[in-house]
Amino acid sequence: MSKTVFVSGSNGFIASHTVNLLLKEGYTVIGSVRSEAKGAAFKKILNTDKYSYVVIPNIADVGAFDEVLKSNPQITTFLHIASPFRFNIESPEKDILIPAIEGTKNVLTSIKNYAPQITRVVVTSSDCAARENDDPNPNVILDETVWSKATFESSKNHPVLAYLGSKPLAEKLAWDFVKNEKVNFKLTTVLPSYTFGPQIDDALVAPDLNSSSKVIEAIIQSNPESKLQNHIGSWIDVRDAAKAHLVAFQSEEAVGQRLILSSSRFTSQTITDVVIKDFPQFKGKIYEGVPGADVAETSQLATLNYSKTNKILGFKFIGIEETVVDSVKQLLRVRG
Ligand code: NDP
Numbered sequence: 525m526s527k528t529v530f531v532s533g534s535n536g537f538i539a540s541h542t543v544n545l546l547l548k549e550g551y552t553v554i555g556s557v558r559s560e561a562k563g564a565a566f567k568k569i570l571n572t573d574k575y576s577y578v579v580i581p582n583i584a585d586v587g588a589f590d591e592v593l594k595s596n597p598q599i600t601t602f603l604h605i606a607s608p609f610r611f612n613i614e615s616p617e618k619d620i621l622i623p624a625i626e627g628t629k630n631v632l633t634s635i636k637n638y639a640p641q642i643t644r645v646v647v648t649s650s651d652c653a654a655r656e657n658d659d660p661n662p663n664v665i666l667d668e669t670v671w672s673k674a675t676f677e678s679s680k681n682h683p684v685l686a687y688l689g690s691k692p693l694a695e696k697l698a699w700d701f702v703k704n705e706k707v708n709f710k711l712t713t714v715l716p717s718y719t720f721g722p723q724i725d726d727a728l729v730a731p732d733l734n735s736s737s738k739v740i741e742a743i744i745q746s747n748p749e750s751k752l753q754n755h756i757g758s759w760i761d762v763r764d765a766a767k768a769h770l771v772a773f774q775s776e777e778a779v780g781q782r783l784i785l786s787s788s789r790f791t792s793q794t795i796t797d798v799v800i801k802d803f804p805q806f807k808g809k810i811y812e813g814v815p816g817a818d819v820a821e822t823s824q825l826a827t828l829n830y831s832k833t834n835k836i837l838g839f840k841f842i843g844i845e846e847t848v849v850d851s852v853k854q855l856l857r858v859r860g
Contacts, residue, residue, distance in 0.1 A: 526574070528552045528598045529773075532583065532631065533606025534575075535566040537723065537734040538648065538716065541766035542603060544724045547574055549770065554596060556580040556589075556606065569725045583607075583627030589634035593642075600641060601773045602709075604631045605648040607694065609687060609735050616686030621679060624690035625697055632701045635709060644773035645698075645709045651717040651758055651784055653692035655826075664826040668782045668833060671696070691715075695782075712772040715784040716765045717758035720795075720847050722854040729858040740851045743796055744803075746811040754793075756821060758786035758828065761842035771837050783833045787841035789822035798848040803856075 529546050533539045534555020546553050552574045557563040563577035578592045583606050593599065606627060613619035628647060635642050654670045672692035679689025695713050702711045719736045723729050733741055739755050746752055768785055772778050793813045799806055800815070 526550050526552050527600055528554060528596070529601040529603060530592070530596075530599045531555045531603045531605060532580070532589075532627075533557075534577065535562050535728075536605060537737060538719055538762055538765050538769075539603075539605040540566065540724045540728060541721075541762050542605065542769045543570065543575065545766045545770060547572055552598075554578065554592065554599065556583075556592070558582075565727070569727055582623060583630060584623040586626075586630060587634070588627070588630050590638055593634050593639040597639070597641060599639060601644045601646075602631065602635055602639075602642050603646045603648070603769055603773070604628060605769070607648065607690065611683040611687070611735065613683055616683050617680045620683065620686040621676060621690050621693070624694040625676075628694040628697050629701070632698060632705075632707075636705055636707050640708045642709050645711050646769055646772040647695060647698045647711065647713045648769070649695035649713045649715045649782070650691035651715045651786065652688045653695045654715055654782065654784055660826055661824065662827050665829050666826045667829045668784055710779040712778045712780070713782045714765070714768050714772050715782055716760050716768075717784075717786045718755065718790070719760055719762050719765050719785075720851060721762035721842075722850045726854060726858050729854060737851070739792065740795055740848060741855055743792060743799060744806060744810060744852060744855060747809065748811055750811040752792060752811050754791055756791045756825070758788070759790045759844070759847075760785040760787050761847045764839070764841050767839060768837055775836060777836045781832070781836060783836060784830045785833070785841075786828055786830055787847075788844065789825060789828075790844060791818040791821050793818040793821070794844055795848050798845050799852060802845070802849050803852055 529551050531539050531543050534543050535557050543553050555577050557577050558581050560579055580588050607624045608620045653672050655672055674689035674692050679685045768783055796813050797815050
C-alpha cells in the first residue's frame with residue numbers, strides 16, 4: 525500500500541505543485557481546503573482517487589485537525605503548508621499572525637495527541653524567517669542559522685509586517701514544540717524565497733492570484749507610466765519548492781534542518797528584462813525600467829550561503845528565464 529501524506533492548504537500555489545508531485549511519486553494524499561467548492565474543483569483538476577480532501581475553514585480553530593487525524597491512522601507524513609499570504613485583509617493580527625501561529629500549534633498538537641504514527645513533519649516557513657533585517661549589505665552572510673528578530677508586537681500593525689513576522693514566529697513555535705514536547709515525529713522546515721512559476725493547471729489561474737504570482741502578472745499588465753513596486757530579494761521556482769517539500773521528509777539528512785530555497789537574487793527588473801527579451805510584443809507597452817539595472821542593485825544585498833540546504837536537496841534549481849517564460853505563457857493563455 526502506498527504511503528499517505530497529509531497536506532494542509534492543499535489547493536494553494538506551492539501546495540498544489542507539492543500534491544501533484546506526491547501523486548506522481550505514488551503517494552496517497554489527503555489535503556485540507558477551506559471549502560467544499562474549493563476541494564471539489566481541485567479534485568477535478570487532479571482527477572485521481574489517490575487524492576481526497578477535508579474541509580478546514582480556518583487552521584486557527586482549536587482542534588481543527590483533530591478529526592481528520594483521528595479518523596486516518598494511515599497518515600505517516602504531515603506537510604503543513606497552509607498559512608495566510610494575502611494582504612487584502614481587515615486585521616493583520618486576526619487574519620495573518622494568529623492563523624499562522626495558532627495553525628502551526630494546532631497541527632503539532634493534533635499530531636502529538638492523535639497521530640503517534642506520524643514520523644515526519646514539514647512546516648513551510650519563508651526565507652524572511654532567516655533574515656535579521658532587510659538584506660543589509662554584502663558583508664553580511666545569510667545562512668541556515670540566521671533568525672529574524674520580528675516579534676508579535678513589532679508585526680501586528682501592518683499586513684506586510686504581519687506576514688514577515690508570522691513566518692518566523694510560527695517556525696520558532698514548531699522548533700520549540702519538538703524541543704519541549706514528547707513527540708514521535710522529526711521536524712524539517714522549508715523556507716522558500718519569492719516563489720514564481722506557472723500554476724499546475726490553467727484552471728487554477730484565479731482572477732485574484734496568490735501574492736507572489738501577482739508580481740509577474742503586475743509587470744505584464746503594466747504600462748510605460750506605471751509606478752510598479754520594485755520587488756527585490758531571492759526567488760525559487762514553484763516546481764523546485766515542491767521538490768524540496770518531498771526531499772524534506774524523504775531524506776534522513778533533512779531531519780532537524782531548515783532548508784532555505786534560493787535559485788538566485790533578482791529584482792522586478794530581472795523579470796521585466798526576460799519578458800521583453802522573450803515576448804517582444806510587450807516592447808513599448810509595459811513599464812520597462814532600466815534594462816540590466818538589477819545587477820548593481822542585487823550586488824548591494826547580503827551574501828547568501830545556503831550550501832547546506834543545496835547539498836541536502838541535491839538538485840539544480842530552475843533558472844529565471846524558464847520560470848518567467850512558463851508563467852507568462854500561462855497568463856497569456858488564460859487572460860489573453
Ligand atoms: P497560497 O495563498 O496560494 O496558499 C496558502 C494556502 O493556505 C491556501 O490554500 C489558503 O487557502 C490556505 N490558508 C490561508 N490561511 C488559512 C486559514 N486561516 N485557514 C485555512 N487555510 C488557510 O500561497 P502560497 O502557495 O504562495 O503559500 C504557501 C506557503 O508557502 C505559505 O506558508 C507561505 O507563507 C509560504 N511561502 C510562500 C512564498 C511565495 O512567494 N509564494 C514564499 C515563502 C513562503 P485559501 O486560498 O482558500 O484562502
